Amino acid sequence: xxxxxxxxxxxxxxxxxxxxxxxxxxxxxxxxxxxxxxxxxxxxxxxxxxxxxxxxxxxxxxxxxxxxxxxxxxxxxxxxxxxxxxxxxxxxxxxxxxxxxxxxxxxxxxxxxxxxxxxxxxxxxxxxxxxxxxxxxxxxxxxxxxxxx
Amino acid sequence: xxxxxxxxxxxxxxxxxxxxxxxxxxxxxxxxxxxxxxxxxxxxxxxxxxxxxxxxxxxxxxxxxxxxxxxxxxxxxxxxxxxxxxxxxxxxxxxxxxxxxxxxxxxxxxxxxxxxxxxxxxxxxxxxxxxxxxxxxxxxxxxxxxxxxxxxxxxxxxxxxxxxxxxxxxxxxxxxxxxxxxxxxxxxxxxxxxxxxxxxxxxxxxxxxxxxxxxxxxxxxxxxxxxxxxxxxxxxxxxxxxxxxxxxxxxxxxxxxxxxxxxxxxxxxxxxxxxxxxxxxxxxxxxxxxxxxxxxxxxxxxxxxxxxxxxxxxxxxxxxxxxxxxxxxxxxxxxxxxxxxxxxxxxxxxxxxxxxxxxxxxxxxxxxxxxxxxxxxxxxxxxxx
Numbered sequence: 424x425x426x427x428x429x430x431x432x433x434x435x436x437x438x439x440x441x442x443x444x445x446x447x448x449x450x451x452x453x454x455x456x457x458x459x460x461x462x463x464x465x466x467x468x469x470x471x472x473x474x475x476x477x478x479x480x481x482x483x484x485x486x487x488x489x490x491x492x493x494x495x496x497x498x499x500x501x502x503x504x505x506x507x508x509x510x511x512x513x514x515x516x517x518x519x520x521x522x523x524x525x526x527x528x529x530x531x532x533x534x535x536x537x538x539x540x541x542x543x544x545x546x547x548x549x550x551x552x553x554x555x556x557x558x559x560x561x562x563x564x565x566x567x568x569x570x571x572x
Numbered sequence: 573x574x575x576x577x578x579x580x581x582x583x584x585x586x587x588x589x590x591x592x593x594x595x596x597x598x599x600x601x602x603x604x605x606x607x608x609x610x611x612x613x614x615x616x617x618x619x620x621x622x623x624x625x626x627x628x629x630x631x632x633x634x635x636x637x638x639x640x641x642x643x644x645x646x647x648x649x650x651x652x653x654x655x656x657x658x659x660x661x662x663x664x665x666x667x668x669x670x671x672x673x674x675x676x677x678x679x680x681x682x683x684x685x686x687x688x689x690x691x692x693x694x695x696x697x698x699x700x701x702x703x704x705x706x707x708x709x710x711x712x713x714x715x716x717x718x719x720x721x722x723x724x725x726x727x728x729x730x731x732x733x734x735x736x737x738x739x740x741x742x743x744x745x746x747x748x749x750x751x752x753x754x755x756x757x758x759x760x761x762x763x764x765x766x767x768x769x770x771x772x773x774x775x776x777x778x779x780x781x782x783x784x785x786x787x788x789x790x791x792x793x794x795x796x797x798x799x800x801x802x803x804x805x806x807x808x809x810x811x812x813x814x815x816x817x818x819x820x821x822x823x824x825x826x827x828x829x830x831x832x833x834x835x836x837x838x839x840x841x842x843x844x845x846x847x848x849x850x851x852x853x854x855x856x857x858x859x860x861x862x863x864x865x866x867x868x869x870x871x872x873x874x875x876x877x878x879x880x881x882x883x884x885x886x887x888x889x890x891x892x893x894x895x896x897x898x899x900x901x902x903x904x905x906x907x908x909x910x911x912x913x914x915x916x917x918x919x920x921x922x923x924x925x926x927x928x929x930x931x932x933x934x935x936x937x938x939x940x941x942x943x944x945x946x947x948x949x950x951x952x953x954x955x956x957x
Contacts (some may be wrong), residue, residue, distance in 0.1 A: 426623050430953045445953075455843070455954045460866045460942065463888070464926030465617075468933065469947050477955040489599035490589065492679060493890045493925045495777060503930065545818040 425453040425545055428473055429538070431484040432462040434492045436526035436534040450535055451542060453479075461521075462486070463496030467507040471522050474511075478509040480545045484534065490527065497525055519544055520551075574923060581676040605782035606670035606921035612787055613663035614764065616794065618817035620656040625758070628708065630750040635710035636808040638812045643804070654798025660702055663796060667695055674855060681867075683774065683891065685854035690770040692850045697760050697767070702824035704757040710750065713818035716743065717828050720836055727837025745811070774921055776892050801940040870940035871922040872929065874915050876906030878936035881913030885928035885937055894928055907934055 429448075431438060438456050441448055448454040459465060462485030470481045483504065485497030501523050508518035522541050526534040592601050602609065627646060629638035642649040671691065674725070676679060679786045680688040707714045725736040741748025772778045781787070806818060820829055861868055872893075880903065886894045899914040915936070917928070929937045929944075938944060 426954050426957065428951060445957075455950070455957070457947070457950045458866050459926070460869050460939065461927055463930045464939070464942075466930050466932065466944075469734040469944070469951075472948075473951045473954075476951055478951060485600035487589070487593060488602040489601060492677070493923065493927060494779065495888070495890045496776075496925060496927050499888055499927060500930065520838065527589055527593070529590050568667075 425542065426477065427451075427454045427480045427542070427545070429454055429456050429482050429484060430459050430462070430465050431456055432464075432486060432496070433458045433460060435462065435484050435486045435528070436527050436530050437452075438520070438531075441531060441535070448535075448538065451538060453468050453542070454538060461491070461493050461496040462500040465503075467499060467503045467510075468561065470504075470507060471511065471514075471516070474516055474520055474551075479551060480520045480522070480541060482524055482527055482538075482541055484524040487525050487527045487530075497523075501525075507571040517548055517551075519548060574856065574915070578676065585676040587674060592721065600783055600785065602671065602782070602786055603673060605779060605786060605861075606666050606673055608779050608782040609786065609790065610666040610670055611768075611780050611792065612665060612782060613659045613666055616659040616791065617663060618658060618761065620659065621758070621761070621887070622654050622842045623652050624656055627755070630708075630754045632710065632747050632750060632809075632811070635708065635750055636805065639709050639715040639805055643802075650802050651795070651798050654801070654803045655794055656705075657796045657803045660705060661821070664792065664823045667698055671695060671850075680854040683893070683921045684923060686774050687771050688854045689851060690767050692847065694767050694771065695850070696763060697764060697845055699824060701757055701760050701764075703828075704753050704760075706821065706824065707753050708750065708757060709805050710809050712809055712813070712815045713806050715745075716815035717811040717825060718749075718820050719815070720828050720831050724840040726847075727835070727840055740905065774891055776890050833871060865894045866942055867924075869924050869926065869942040871919045871924060871940050872926065873940055874917055875936045875938060876914070878908055878934050879903055879915050880905075880908045880909065880934050881911035881915070882934070883913065883915075884931045884933065885915055888931035889928050890925070891921050891923055893918050893923075905934070 438448070438458075441450070442456050443452075446456045448456060462483050465483050470483070483500055485491060485500055488497055488501070491497045504521055504523040507521060511518040511521070522537075522544075523553055524534065524537050524541075526537070545557045576606060589601060589603060592603060596602075598604075600721055624642065627638055627642040627649065631633060633638070639653075644650065665857050674691075703717065707718050709723075722736050722740065725739060726732045728735065737743060739752065740746065741751070741752050772780070782790075827839050827843055830842075834842075881896065881899055883896055886896050895916050895918060896913040897916050899911050902909050903914075915928075917937075924939065926939050926942065931937075935944065
């Protein structure tokens, strides 16, 4: 079964009655939902890290464009996901594994439709090969004294 | 009760959006631009008002005649008068939509009380300026609402009679009054822009202008309306006449209509009470803190050792809550070792949205009640499930 994580802005689409006790979508148990304060809260690195940790797909859902409670959260997140897609391409991870959705409080059906389309997209992708370790910065164990001033 | 009513109103407000978004692309939804539309109408009012000002004579004998001259003799004068009137109606409608929408969708939480409080001042002054506009014409309607307004002032204990004298420029209606009203009409309208500065000051990239389509559509609508239904004056005012009926403008003069049944003092007190309630709204929390859940995740915190001073959070914060200060010492990570600046969150401006956390590529910001570790834990649960 696919493993998918979805971050949903708490002001955006309501998943009340759509999820089980562990936050999985009843209609698509492979999708786990995490409620977040604003779609702009998501750091795009987290999506990439999730993919590398073994998640098959990750998406962020914000409010309809123009209606972000903080005016810009969903636009910013859309830009960040676009940048992440280009970055993933360079790193040989299929950018189709991340998605940005935008649905208002009442748009459950449209939201579920988009999730379904995302699932179909993921199912059509070749299985994720064991991802190369992310080129990480050398670990710094420096205490403050060793840092060049 | 209040909370449940507001939750219901929130759902209905957003349900309206669902239908509108079926017609327009979402970022064209006019209800997303109530503030921008208000600003547009205010500009139309200022421009058309300046043109009207050139012809207006602020005296009891000259006012009505000068407005009639403007309407009938000056080329397109009537059109401009109509634009000024209908833009004012559109202004107050847009203001009220803006107020109710932001109220029902919780856009006043945490540090967003500043825009709310300044907005209440803008609303009250805007309404007052509108009433002044009706007085300036000095027809019988103007006479009637002036009489009612003065009796409202007299109903204020202690301060009332002196205030009424200040407003009238003497005892009873006299020639000093209209210049004062003209000054209030124009001066307070200019002051609205000072209040607008306050309205915008904590808001980065405020949406102060609607999409071009809506600018053209609303301007066209106002001009069309002004041409098709010309604005006219009533009968000229007569000194000493008691006016009992006049055409009502529902957008500005509703309180005056209420004086048909209630004493002016009661209506004024009710208005004042409404105003005070309006100012209280941001401080009456809709939900208890635990019930807010992730919506109340705490003020963002900078992790000093990781901050590189790159300013990304500073550019993305929608509330100007992050300031870059000269770094007092080097950071701990390699990337932060040579930083010149350090991000600092101003608690009093933060609305706990977490947008800065998403902006930071250096793990240098956290929401105290929703940590990066929590996200990692969610991901780990999904992977192991």
